[in-house]
Amino acid sequence: MDHTETDHVEYLQRAVELSRAKMRAGEGGPFAALVVKDGLVVGEGWNRVTHGNDPTAHAEVSAIRDACSRLGTFSLDGAVMYTSCEPCPMCLAAIYWARIARVYFANTTSDAAAAGFDDAFLYAELALPAEQRTLPCERVQVEEAHAVLAEWASMPDRIEY
Numbered sequence: 001m002d003h004t005e006t007d008h009v010e011y012l013q014r015a016v017e018l019s020r021a022k023m024r025a026g027e028g029g030p031f032a033a034l035v036v037k038d039g040l041v042v043g044e045g046w047n048r049v050t051h052g053n054d055p056t057a058h059a060e061v062s063a064i065r066d067a068c069s070r071l072g073t074f075s076l077d078g079a080v081m082y083t084s085c086e087p088c089p090m091c092l093a094a095i096y097w098a099r100i101a102r103v104y105f106a107n108t109t110s111d112a113a114a115a116g117f118d119d120a121f122l123y124a125e126l127a128l129p130a131e132q133r134t135l136p137c138e139r140v141q142v143e144e145a146h147a148v149l150a151e152w153a154s155m156p157d158r159i160e161y
Helices: 005-024 059-071 089-098 109-114 120-127 143-154
Strands: 032-037 040-046 080-085 102-107
Touching: 005 032, 005 040, 005 080, 005 102, 032 059, 040 059, 059 080, 059 089, 080 109, 089 120
Parallel strands: 080 102
Antiparallel strands: 032 040, 032 080
């Protein structure tokens, strides 16, 4: 189902209202997101980082988890994400992994940075080769690790994702 500009604004307003309500309730930061599929809201989430002591509990990730749980699938192919703010690198990666088709957002990363949520460092780090990042990441050769991947690749009944 194609959405109109009015639909986009209405879904984004709903996400913004949810972000404000959860922020005021002390349940996390000022972010919320909706997953819409076939014209229905199938998932919603809000920032629960500080409320749940979970640095991965961003609004978009929470909305994806909710939608996947409700729909009983790990693929949200064809779904649309409406989020109160442009997704951070982690959330953007989760959106790609979930196979969401499109994202609409209200605030930008610049708006978020002005409020104290600056992801510029993460974007810059991800653009660097692993050996140049400030977080030391080093490969250690473990032969059994290759065997597990080979076993997975040869399993005829594996579920591709």
